[in-house]
Amino acid sequence: MTDHTLSAAFVPGTSEPQLVMPAAPPLWHTVAMIWALLVGVGAAMLANGVQGPLFGVRATIEDFSTTMTGIVIAGYFVGFALGSLVVPTLVTRVGHIRVFAAVASLISIATILPPVFVNPWVWTLLRVFIGLGYAGLYIVAESWVNDAAPNANRGRLLSIYMVISLACMAAGPLLVNLADPGGFVLFILASALVSAALIPVLLTVRPAPRVEAPSKMTIFDLYRNSPLAVIGGIGNGLANGAFIGLSVVYAQRLGYSVSDSALFLTVGILGAGILQWPLGYVSDRFDRRLIITLVVFAAAGLAFAATTFDMRERSTAMVLIFLYGGTMIPLYSLFLAHMNDHLRQDQMVAAASGFVLLVGTSAAFGPVVSSWLMDRFGDSSFFGFQSVVLIATGGFAIWRMTQRSGVALEDQTSPLYVSRFSSVAAASAMEIAQENDTDEDAEEVRN
Template identity: 45%
Template sequence: MLTAITNSWALLLGVAFLMLGNGLQSTVLGVRASMEGFSTEATGVVMTCYFVGYLVGSFVTPKALSRVGHVRVFAALASLSSASALLHAVFIDPYAWAAMRLITGFCFAGLYIVAESWLNDSATNETRGQLLSIYMIVLYGCVALGQLMINISDPGSFTPFVLMSVVVSLALVPTALTAAQVPAFESPSPVSLRRVYEISPLGFVCAFGVGVAQAQIFGIGSIYGGELNMSPKDISLFMGAVSIGGVILQFPIGKASDAFDRRIVLIVVSLLAGVVALSLNLFSGPEATPMFLISALLFGALCMPLYSLAIAHTNDRLEASEIVAATSALIVIGGVGAVIGPITSSFLIGEFGPNSYVYSLSLTLLMIGFFGVYRMTVRESVPIADQGDYIGVPLESSTMVVTMTPEGEEWYEEVIAEAEAEAEAEAEHAYVQAHPELGLVESEAATASEHHEMLEDGPGFWEDENEETTEPEDPKKSESH
């Protein structure tokens, strides 16, 4: 494990810087939008644009990787994201911010794809699952730290936007200087959404619902805090508590889902998350009290693992050859839910006040649980002995994270073997083109070999066709002819 971390420290450090910038930006924009007098609905649209850009970038980036490579794509996207962070402070306007958030989401989708494919290539079959766990801790931990960074600068000034730009730019340093080999890249092709629903209706609904809920948390959480008249410090503590919570129960919930009926675990966790969400309203106010922060921490701890439970539950219904494609489709489904969540929640807050934010979160999660209860009356559970292993997967990730799961190892190894064979064939072809005389010799040798084989096979061929034989006919030979 230590070797895996040593080999991947530069990539993990680059991801850490990215998440610091991402966490800081999502919190600062919500606070600053309120200071500038943006309507709740307009701010919601701004935040939604990030997830729209993210969804688009997840489809476009693989094409760019195949053309210009990992290092150039990572450098271009990190630079563009860094520039867009600064432009938020230059053009303080909802339309300009929406455009910048769209660009930021697009860039981060590509940055995740590059980082995860590189990270996966540096792992072995023995360390891949552990490396994925560390990757999740880095993601959620650094998002929480980024949200707390609002306390070292005035959100009404230019400073936090400079900090965003600096930390995103710093992600380039360890990544550009890493000695890791550029990996072969092949994005999994997701199956149709209809097919995924047919395989596992509960997995589909859960992935979509969790996408809605988690996008509400990270996209609208700071707006919710602002509507409660919280200070920037209290907003950052609230958002940081939810993010840290996303890490602390991943392992216990995963172990429980491996040991018991996974569908029951999913139902219980989603219902508890919905109930705990309601407790936020009981303790909410202009100050982030200890009870409010404890509720936020517990809510994050219950809500964040649901996405991984949806993937694990769906995989239990699949053949091994279908897992990579279906999991990729679930990531897309979660992304679609993430587009819907923030804009819906912001309009509810604008119409009915901040409490509607919590009611929306709670209702989404309770509906997942109730749908799971309904599914238990329609279909039998997968036997515990036939369940696969739970693997924690962050919602804001690319389809490349699938290859870091045990189920994706075989698929990834096949991709690498095909890429190496193709590269070897291209190199051989290029060498022959550069030395035509060798190609002529090889061609003559191949012709002679074929001629020799024809001479050897010839007598048997003519004997089969033209000569009668008293030996009984072999059925296997008849089938082959």
């Protein structure tokens, strides 16, 4: 990790040692050092944005049942959870670049095979491999970004990384319009984009960071520290998995074209990207539990509205999707920040890793349950399921507010601006801990 160690020195005109920190390199210099990684991540996120809705659209074309489609979609989240367990160990053994190359190759192979083997169970297995691969890409990329930046620039660099990721993820579904989803071309395109992501990374001259295997915290440890973060993470995972995984299938069942169905997902991600920062900003200045509760019920209300409004009316649907994505998806960041409010600095990284696994595992159940409900009770069950989950989460938040007093505003950690479960949570937690350590070091020098 970039070293910017504090030191004490006597400054002329003073009688006490003053805090001296080496000047951090400008942000553009740090970005220039990792441009290859950022380009590679952008290409991989475009591919992820394509393959997700493509599986849903193609499953509809192949006449898979909605329940079976949900199982196929859930395979990605199962793989992601598995990847979050096994990839960190691989990185410590063989290094970032080899793991990046291996998982990108795995994704490329698994993405190009579905048109060859048109079978829902084969597709489910391929989705598991894709999810595992993307977990590896995220872990490698985000730990690399975190290592490249000094404390003074790390937050902004992670923000640039997230903007690139969100922009490419939002643009990806629109690429489904480039060819017939019933053919081979789009699968080849997604596979080629992942392969292209390898080129700049493998040719980079910057050495990869050193990695140490993270410590672990069990789900019970997390719950003892912050029950609301755990239950909220489960609820957010269920709703997020259903929405991200099945929104294209839902739109097609309503009669939307392939292009408009893909737009459903794009609009939701854009809403998250635009509203995430304001929600985090507000949560920093008030009791975070209160803001979480209000946002949860706002998302639940929007989901319920989607069950009562005519979602075949395009403009109404797009407004609701934008607002729903903008409130539901950022809850991940708010719950993660709330969890950190109740942790010691040395617990943050392990807790963030456990939180990623918790939400990822929960997300695997979202598409399965939601698709079964849609088959049994109709299309309105898509948002109905998410509304019930969010209402239950909000009710638990209200109950928790009666059981424990809130954290003082000055002790609340900064919200982590991430909109999906990924290792950037752990990287950001590490950043917060390091910044707090820096503050303590500064205080010790002054004293």
